Amino acid sequence: MPAGALRDPPDTTQVSGLLRMTRDAVAPHMHGAIHHSLVNLSSEIHACFLISVYSVYELPSLAFRTRRLHFGRSMQRASPPALNHRRRFDLPPTMPSTTRLADGTELPLPGFGAMGMSFAYGEKNDEQSKKTLRKAIELGCTVWDTADMYGRGHNEQIIGEVLREGENRKKVFLIDKFGNRWDDEKKSFYVDGSPEWTIEALDQSIKHLGGLYPDAYLLHRVDKRTPIEQTVRALDALRKEGKTKYIGLSECSAETLRRAAKEATIDFVEVEYSPWELVMERNGVLDACKELGIKVLAYSPLGRGFLTGRYKSAEDFKKDGDFERLTRYWNSRQNWPRLTEENFQKNYKIVEEFERLAAKKGCKPSQLALAWLMAQGDHIIPIPGTKSEKYLVENFAARDIELSQAEIDEVRKVIDDNAPVGDRYPAGAMAALDQ
Structure with missing residues (x-):
């Protein structure tokens, strides 16, 4: 016609x-x-x-x-x-509330990041964590992200306990990561993406999970001493062996990603992506993911809690036990560039703007941030983390928020007008990134 x-x-x-x-x-x-x-x-x-x-x-x-x-x-x-x-x-x-993998597997949005239950954010409370994980299954929030470094196996262990209850394993899509290896002598982590460690690390993770295999297995940080082609070939071999179904990378450059994709099909890339951190839109990683059909796992989608509006001043972080522990992990609060006394007030403007827009929309600032991320396309899978059932429910409800194109554009303008001041990590962690 x-x-x-x-x-x-x-x-x-x-x-x-x-x-x-x-x-x-x-x-x-x-x-x-x-x-x-x-x-x-x-x-x-x-x-x-x-x-x-x-x-x-x-x-x-x-x-x-x-x-x-x-x-x-x-x-x-x-x-x-x-x-x-x-x-x-x-x-x-x-607004997408699910995403579909190349093989037809459908995943609900947003997902869930489990790191804080074992690592960096406050004291562990296993019983509360397991209650939250069970609540996630009840809600249908069943894309879970973990890593072997989170509590050095502890995170995998509590997840494994919950997944082995009843039919839970069939309901959850589990993403695990490796590559940050513990040095007993130096009492610190170092990056190891060697083929030998790729295989050994997965075996250890399966043991921590109580014999369960992760659905997806990702390199947590790029090993600059090991060609990415070697790591990816080892990951692909594990996939062919049946120990995982999908493979991917985390915090890689666009160049590294393209090299990896020439060796084998890459299913996921995990990056920090939020209204407070858009570097992945500028460095070519998101463009490469779109071009190659790779799903993007957006970690810290709420700016490590900053975008929730919970913290009104730099002083509030000192009173927060969870954040105090996180900053101690990076030696001191002053080493967290965006949250120094000087930078906090400069960066807080975006929080005020999100509170204004959220009030107009009738939702929480955190929900607005997550809804906006999901509006960028169903290839984006935000994985906000929490230990609290309350915040889990709140975060997952972001899937129910409809944003018009005008609202999406308005949020984008707020983001563009309030670019963050300071790096997203302390100097040592920034140096470890594949940039």
Whole structure:
């Protein structure tokens, strides 16, 4: 059909045909409900026709949106189709609440970062941590991120205990990481991505997990002494052996990622990505991930708690036991560049702006930050961490927040106008990054 041919309202036959096409884009057991909802949305279909013939490609997205309107937010939903033309027509953006891997595996958004239960953020409380993990399963927050360095196996152990309860292992997509190896003599970590350690580290992690295999296995930091090709070949061998299904990297440069992708399929890249840290948008890593079809695990999506609005002054961090322990890990609070006395007030402006926008939206600043990240595309998987059931529920509810394109743009302007002052890590940790 030539472009521009459909300028008049479609007749009944055309609408019926479109309803059938749209109905067929969703699961058969939902046809009746979808038909009912589509009839109520016939004016929207009409609007699509008036724009151009390309509106036909909008129908799968329309079906997805209609399903969400009819069934509400409580159900787990399919991700939007790959053909995404909705913004061309100024229709409200469909906020992703799931993402689909290349093999069809569907993952709910956002995920969960377990580090704080064992490492850096305050004292351990295993019983509380396990309650929070069980609550995550109950909610459907089932993409979990851990690493062997978090408590030197402790994090894996408490996760393993919960996953071995009942059918829990079948419900959780577990991401594990290796590469930060402990030196008993120096009492510190060093990076080891050698093929030998890649294999040995996974065996140790499986032991910590109580015999369970992680779904995905990532190199935590790039070993500058070991060519990335060697590490990736070892990871791919573990995948072929069946000890993990997916592989990836963390905190790598775009160049390293492209080299790795030439050796084997890379499924995930984990990076720090938040409204307070956009370096991955500027250094080519996110572009490389999009080009190569790699999912992005966004750690510290709330700026290590800064964007929650919980801390009103630099003094508040001194009173916070969790953060006090984190800063002791990096030797002193003054070594955390963005949170020094001088930089705190400069950086706090973005928190005030997020509080303003969140109040207007009727949500928490943390939820707005997570919703905005997910609005960047369903290839972004935020993994906010917490030990608290309360904050877990709050974070996961960010998937229920719809942002219009105007709201997405408004948040982007706030971010651009309030770039952070200071590096995201202390000097020693910055030096260890693959930049």
